[in-house]
Amino acid sequence: MNGKKKEVRRRIPGEEFPAAGQNALAVEEPTAELLTELVAHLRENRTQLREEWARRITESQFLTAMTKEEVFKEATAVYDNYVAVLETGSVEALQAYALDLSERIIPRGVETREVLGIVLLLRDVLARSLFKKYQGDFALLNRVLDAYEPAANRIANTVAVSFVRERERIIRQQQEAIRELSTPVLQVRERLLILPIIGVIDPQRARQVTEQLLRGIRANRARVVVIDITGVPAVDATVANHLVQTVDASRLMGATVIVTGLSSEIAQTLVTIGVDLTKMKTVGDLQGGIEEAERLLGYKICSSADQGFAKMA
Amino acid sequence: MTPKDEIHVPINSDSDIVTARQQGRTMALEAGFGDTDLTVISTAISEVARNIVEHALSGEIILRIEHNGSKAGLVITARDDGPGIPDIALAMQDGYSTGKGLGLGLPGTKRLMDEFDIVSDPEIGTTVIMKKWRN
Amino acid sequence: MRVPILKQGKYLIASIQSALSDYELLQLRDDLAAQVGKYRTRGVIVDVTVLDVMDSFAVRTLRAIAQIARMRGAETIIVGIQPEVAFAMVQLGLTLGQVETALDLEEGLALLDDRTRQDGNRDAER
Ligand SMILES: Nc1ncnc2c1ncn2[C@@H]1O[C@H](COP(=O)(O)OP(=O)(O)OP(=O)(O)O)[C@@H](O)[C@H]1O
Numbered sequence: 336m337n338g339k340k341k342e343v344r345r346r347i348p349g350e351e352f353p354a355a356g357q358n359a360l361a362v363e364e365p366t367a368e369l370l371t372e373l374v375a376h377l378r379e380n381r382t383q384l385r386e387e388w389a390r391r392i393t394e395s396q397f398l399t400a401m402t403k404e405e406v407f408k409e410a411t412a413v414y415d416n417y418v419a420v421l422e423t424g425s426v427e428a429l430q431a432y433a434l435d436l437s438e439r440i441i442p443r444g445v446e447t448r449e450v451l452g453i454v455l456l457l458r459d460v461l462a463r464s465l466f467k468k469y470q471g472d473f474a475l476l477n478r479v480l481d482a483y484e485p486a487a488n489r490i491a492n493t494v495a496v497s498f499v500r501e502r503e504r505i506i507r508q509q510q511e512a513i514r515e516l517s518t519p520v521l522q523v524r525e526r527l528l529i530l531p532i533i534g535v536i537d538p539q540r541a542r543q544v545t546e547q548l549l550r551g552i553r554a555n556r557a558r559v560v561v562i563d564i565t566g567v568p569a570v571d572a573t574v575a576n577h578l579v580q581t582v583d584a585s586r587l588m589g590a591t592v593i594v595t596g597l598s599s600e601i602a603q604t605l606v607t608i609g610v611d612l613t614k615m616k617t618v619g620d621l622q623g624g625i626e627e628a629e630r631l632l633g634y635k636i637c638s639s640a641d642q643g644f645a646k647m648a
Numbered sequence: 649m650t651p652k653d654e655i656h657v658p659i660n661s662d663s664d665i666v667t668a669r670q671q672g673r674t675m676a677l678e679a680g681f682g683d684t685d686l687t688v689i690s691t692a693i694s695e696v697a698r699n700i701v702e703h704a705l706s707g708e709i710i711l712r713i714e715h716n717g718s719k720a721g722l723v724i725t726a727r728d729d730g731p732g733i734p735d736i737a738l739a740m741q742d743g744y745s746t747g748k749g750l751g752l753g754l755p756g757t758k759r760l761m762d763e764f765d766i767v768s769d770p771e772i773g774t775t776v777i778m779k780k781w782r783n
Numbered sequence: 784m785r786v787p788i789l790k791q792g793k794y795l796i797a798s799i800q801s802a803l804s805d806y807e808l809l810q811l812r813d814d815l816a817a818q819v820g821k822y823r824t825r826g827v828i829v830d831v832t833v834l835d836v837m838d839s840f841a842v843r844t845l846r847a848i849a850q851i852a853r854m855r856g857a858e859t860i861i862v863g864i865q866p867e868v869a870f871a872m873v874q875l876g877l878t879l880g881q882v883e884t885a886l887d888l889e890e891g892l893a894l895l896d897d898r899t900r901q902d903g904n905r906d907a908e909r
């Protein structure tokens with residue numbers, strides 16, 4: 336499936352619709368002439384056709400997330416790009432514009448079917464106008480439409496693919512952000528980081544968590560890290576080994592790691608199956624872990640005062 | 649693609665190890681690998697290149713970008729005409745070294761890479777082929 | 784290129800400036816060994832911030848440096864291992880064993896002060 340989409344995309348810029356110089360449409364003289372005439376017609380009637388298109392967009396209830404003015408402004412830009420493609424044969428500018436447009440409208444909830452819808456509407460509006468102009472000469476009309484349609488289809492394709500591509504990119508970006516959010520590296524005080532891990536740890540996530548922590552150590556100049564694994568449902572040998580690697584790597588950067596939330600039963604099991612936990616400092620719960628961390632950092636905990644921490648001399 | 653789709657780095661002395669891993673890093677960077685992978689790749693190249701210098705005297709490192717559908721990967725081949733490795737399974741064990749090394753080069757490199765193959769023959773020498781896919 | 788070694792009080796600071804060949808690493812080891820003896824050094828810092836690779840040979844050599852220094856009464860601290868390098872090292876299976884590490888030069892110096900004070904004034908403190 337993915338592969339297919341890629342194929343379509345790859346064809347767009349060059350092969351299917353060649354750039355101005357080696358324009359396939361220009362090869363056939365009569366077609367090129369017709370396109371020139373067509374472009375002139377679309378330029379002449381720019382105002383009226385643009386308005387007609389915008390009206391149809393509203394009528395079809397497309398782009399409801401945008402104001403009338405916004406729709407008209409974008410419609411104008413797309414219209415001009417559209418005419419430029421017909422004139423030059425190059426979709427590059429349109430493609431860039433479509434990507435930019437997608438980037439702006441995707442966050443506002445505009446959907447793929449709407450984008451396809453408006454481009455097909457424009458094709459329809461223009462075809463109707465051509466029909467009206469050439470209806471007296473049926474043969475000529477046919478030739479005009481023959482020249483117009485392949486170009487129009489390619490334009491529709493370009494816009495749709497740009498949109499889908501941008502949408503995919505944004506979705507990927509969001510997934511990445513969500514993944515990072517699911518393992519926040521928190522700085523609770525100077526030199527102290529807390530990494531609460533929640534959920535299943537697979538090798539890919541383990542790697543990501545480790546990379547994030549190591550960068551966090553450098554960015555925050557952390558000396559102690561508390562990794563809380565209370566929220567990890569299953570701690571088996573694989574997870575434990577990832578943990579050991581994370582601890583070792585942090586040590587190489589000069590930070591001490593305290594692991595909390597590892598129940599004594601699980602610790603026992605891990606030792607039995609041969610996981611080396613001796614290199615790991617473990618403390619029962621997160622609170623205890625933070626206290627131990629502060630002790631290592633040289634902070635004294637004043638148990639009587641509410642939350643008073645004092646740094647030792 | 650680019651004309652430098654394949655690079656051969658001759659390995660004859662310890663300074664060639666540095667050259668090989670720097671070339672590998674540059675190639676991987678151009679192929680779009682992330683920071684961690686760049687370091688992982690240079691480290692792996694360093695290990696196999698050093699094995700050539702230490703255990704076989706001379707050979708070469710071949711770097712190539714490979715495409716598999718939408719995936720891009722870096723293929724690293726380390727080839728020498730040295731004495732070969734009599735027992736590969738043994739050489740692949742953590743801590744096994746016939747020299748004064750830590751014996752981590754081969755098994756560690758395998759852990760760093762996504763794919764790792766090694767063929768060796770006392771008549772022909774040793775070839776290690778390994779790949780890292782970009783994710 | 785030879786790694787410059789700076790003498791600062793009772794400490795020696797070797798700050799690596801570029802990627803090193805095996806030969807240059809061994810040279811650093813020998814230079815440090817000679818200077819630790821000569822200056823009655825209490826601590827050695829090797830700054831590896833610029834290294835984008837730490838392979839088995841580099842680790843072996845750093846360990847050797849620490850061992851030699853210890854035999855002559857000096858502590859060794861490796862500073863500046865970068866996140867990606869630390870990641871690759873543990874995947875490869877490399878650790879620095881007993882050798883201490885710190886985030887950067889500043890942290891390394893603080894750690895050395897700490898260590899040497901502990902050795903020197905153990906009775907005075909408690
Ligand atoms: N290219 C080679 N030619 C011949 N023998 C090799 C080659 N590469 C590795 N070996 C053999 O395999 C053994 C294991 O290699 P490995 O790289 O794991 O460890 P090492 O080189 O001895 O030490 P380290 O890499 O940890 O410094 C070597 O000691 C050597 O006997």
Ligand SMILES: [Mg+2]
Binds near residue numbers: 695698699749753754
């Ligand atoms: Mg080796």
